[in-house]
Amino acid sequence: MNYKHPITAPERLGGLVAGAPSSGGGIDIPVWYPATGAQVSTLTEDDASAVDKAVNAARRAFDGGPWPRLGVEARMQVLRRCQAIILAHADELARLECLNTGLLLRELKARHMVRAAYNFSFFADYIGQATGQRYDQATDYVTTVARDPVGVAALIAPWNAPVALASMKIAAALAFGNTCVVKPSEQTPLAVARLVELLQETLPEGVLNLVNGRGTVTGAALVAHKGVDLVSFTGGTETGRAIMSAAGQNLVPCTMELGGKSANIITESADLDRALDGALLGIFSNNGQQCLAGSRILVHRSIMDEFMGRFVERAEHLRVGDPTADDTELGPLASAPHRDRVLGFADIARADGGSVMTGAARREDLGRGYFVAPTAVRACSNADRVAQNEIFGPFATFLPFDTNDEAVAIANDTAFGLVAYVWSDDLPTVMQITDGLRAGVLWVNTPMMRELRAPFGGYGASGVGREGGAACENFYTEQKTITIPRRPVPLRALGQNN
Known part of the structure; x- marks a missing residue:
C-alpha cells in the first residue's frame, strides 16, 4: 500500500543525561513502524551503568541545583515555556509518535500533542493558585504546613500514548520542584526522546534525563536504584506488581496506572x-x-x-x-x-x-x-x-x-x-x-473525558494512587509541619535544685 505522508526517524537513538547523549552500554533494539512492519530506527539500550549516570545527574540537580529552590512564579514561567516548545514542535512530535506507534497522525496532532502542551500549562496554573495550611486552634501556637519536593522521580511511560502520558508525569514532577529520569517503552521511544531533548533548552542541567531500554533491564535498574525517591508507572498490571515490589525494597512510594477491563x-x-x-x-x-x-x-x-x-x-x-x-x-x-x-x-x-x-x-x-x-x-x-x-x-x-x-x-x-x-x-x-x-x-453519556483537576486512577488491579492536580501535589511533595509559639511559653526547668 502507498502511504500518504512518509515519515523519517533518527537512524540511531540513545539516552540523554544532563543534556548530553549517553553511551547506553547495552544491546541494540530495533524500532518498527507498525503500518509497514519496516525497521525505522535502532535503539541502544541503557544498562545499569548508564541508568546510574542518569540517576546521579538527577540527584546532583536536585541536591545542589537551582530547580528545587526556584520560586513558584519562576517555575511557572518555565512550565509555560515547555508548553510553547511542544506547540511549536507539535507536527514533528506527532509524526515521530505515529512512526513508532501507528496511531492516527490526525489524532496525534489534534489531541495528543495538544494534551501534552496542556499538561504543562495546567500544572503552571495549579502551582500558581495552590494554597498553604495554617492552624490557629492551639491558643499559644501557630502551625503551618509547607510542601517540599520529594527528590528524584523515575517516570516510566507506556507504549500506547507515549507523549501524552509521559508529559503528564514530567509536568507534574517538575511543577513541584523534583528532578526526573524518564523511561519510555523500548517499542515507542522516538517522540518522547525528542520531547526530552527539546525541553533541555529551558530546564537547568540534569533536571530532566532520559534512559531507554527494556523493562527487565533498564526499567529494573531504574526502579531499584537507591538514588530514586519516587516512581510513577503507567503500563501493564504484572509489570506494575514487579515495579512496586522492587521499589518497596527501598521504601519508595509509587503511583501505578495499570490495566482495565472496563x-x-x-x-x-x-x-x-x-x-x-x-x-x-x-x-x-x-x-x-x-x-x-x-x-x-x-x-x-x-x-x-x-x-x-x-x-x-x-x-x-x-x-x-x-x-x-x-x-x-x-x-x-x-x-x-x-x-x-x-x-x-x-x-x-x-x-x-x-x-x-x-x-x-x-x-x-x-x-x-x-x-x-x-x-x-x-x-x-x-x-x-x-x-x-x-x-x-x-x-x-x-x-x-x-x-x-x-x-x-x-x-x-x-x-x-x-x-x-x-x-x-x-x-x-x-x-x-x-x-x-x-x-x-x-x-x-460521554466517551473519554480527562478532567485534570480531578483524581484519575483505578481500583484493584487497575492501579495504586491517583494522578490529577491535588493528587499529584500529594505524591510529588513531602509535607512539613512547622509549629511556632506566639510568645515564649513556660518550660519546665529539669535538673535545677528546688
Missing part, C-alpha cells in the same frame, strides 16, 4: 444513537489500545440484538489503513506479537462457547503492517476469558443484562476497576448504577 453499560433508557457512537469510540479509538477502553459492552437484553447488529454494521465499515491519511479511522496494532495475541482471543472466545460476530482476522490486503479487522464477540458469560482478560486491542466483548443491579454486578465482577461508562437518560437509573460501580472514573 464496562460500557447501555441501558433501556439510553439514547441509542449516542450510545452506539460512544461504544464505537470507547473500543476502537487509539487503535483499540488504551486502558480506558470500554471493552465489555453490557447491553440490556431488550435492545441487545438491535444494538449489536448496528454496532457490527458500523464496525465493518470502519476505514482501516494508513495512519497518516486524514480519512483513516483505525490504524495498525503496535507490534506483530501484540497483533497475534489480540487475534488469538477470537479462538479463546470460541473455545469458551462464545461467537465471533465480525472481524478476528488480519487485514492482509494492507500489506505487511500489523492491521486487524475490528472485532466483536458475544460471550456466554462474564466468566469467559474474553470478558476477564485485558485484550488491549480493537476487540469488543458483548454481554446482556436484565436489571440495573445485574449490570452493576457484572461490571464489578473483574479484577480491574479503572473506568466505566453508563448510557441512560433516566436520572434514577444513572444514580443507581454509578452508586454501585467500583471503578476510579465513571463517564455518564
Whole structure:
C-alpha cells in the first residue's frame, strides 16, 4: 500500500543525561513502524551503568541545583515555556509518535500533542493558585504546613500514548520542584526522546534525563536504584506488581496506572444513537489500545440484538489503513506479537462457547503492517476469558443484562476497576448504577473525558494512587509541619535544685 505522508526517524537513538547523549552500554533494539512492519530506527539500550549516570545527574540537580529552590512564579514561567516548545514542535512530535506507534497522525496532532502542551500549562496554573495550611486552634501556637519536593522521580511511560502520558508525569514532577529520569517503552521511544531533548533548552542541567531500554533491564535498574525517591508507572498490571515490589525494597512510594477491563453499560433508557457512537469510540479509538477502553459492552437484553447488529454494521465499515491519511479511522496494532495475541482471543472466545460476530482476522490486503479487522464477540458469560482478560486491542466483548443491579454486578465482577461508562437518560437509573460501580472514573453519556483537576486512577488491579492536580501535589511533595509559639511559653526547668 502507498502511504500518504512518509515519515523519517533518527537512524540511531540513545539516552540523554544532563543534556548530553549517553553511551547506553547495552544491546541494540530495533524500532518498527507498525503500518509497514519496516525497521525505522535502532535503539541502544541503557544498562545499569548508564541508568546510574542518569540517576546521579538527577540527584546532583536536585541536591545542589537551582530547580528545587526556584520560586513558584519562576517555575511557572518555565512550565509555560515547555508548553510553547511542544506547540511549536507539535507536527514533528506527532509524526515521530505515529512512526513508532501507528496511531492516527490526525489524532496525534489534534489531541495528543495538544494534551501534552496542556499538561504543562495546567500544572503552571495549579502551582500558581495552590494554597498553604495554617492552624490557629492551639491558643499559644501557630502551625503551618509547607510542601517540599520529594527528590528524584523515575517516570516510566507506556507504549500506547507515549507523549501524552509521559508529559503528564514530567509536568507534574517538575511543577513541584523534583528532578526526573524518564523511561519510555523500548517499542515507542522516538517522540518522547525528542520531547526530552527539546525541553533541555529551558530546564537547568540534569533536571530532566532520559534512559531507554527494556523493562527487565533498564526499567529494573531504574526502579531499584537507591538514588530514586519516587516512581510513577503507567503500563501493564504484572509489570506494575514487579515495579512496586522492587521499589518497596527501598521504601519508595509509587503511583501505578495499570490495566482495565472496563464496562460500557447501555441501558433501556439510553439514547441509542449516542450510545452506539460512544461504544464505537470507547473500543476502537487509539487503535483499540488504551486502558480506558470500554471493552465489555453490557447491553440490556431488550435492545441487545438491535444494538449489536448496528454496532457490527458500523464496525465493518470502519476505514482501516494508513495512519497518516486524514480519512483513516483505525490504524495498525503496535507490534506483530501484540497483533497475534489480540487475534488469538477470537479462538479463546470460541473455545469458551462464545461467537465471533465480525472481524478476528488480519487485514492482509494492507500489506505487511500489523492491521486487524475490528472485532466483536458475544460471550456466554462474564466468566469467559474474553470478558476477564485485558485484550488491549480493537476487540469488543458483548454481554446482556436484565436489571440495573445485574449490570452493576457484572461490571464489578473483574479484577480491574479503572473506568466505566453508563448510557441512560433516566436520572434514577444513572444514580443507581454509578452508586454501585467500583471503578476510579465513571463517564455518564460521554466517551473519554480527562478532567485534570480531578483524581484519575483505578481500583484493584487497575492501579495504586491517583494522578490529577491535588493528587499529584500529594505524591510529588513531602509535607512539613512547622509549629511556632506566639510568645515564649513556660518550660519546665529539669535538673535545677528546688
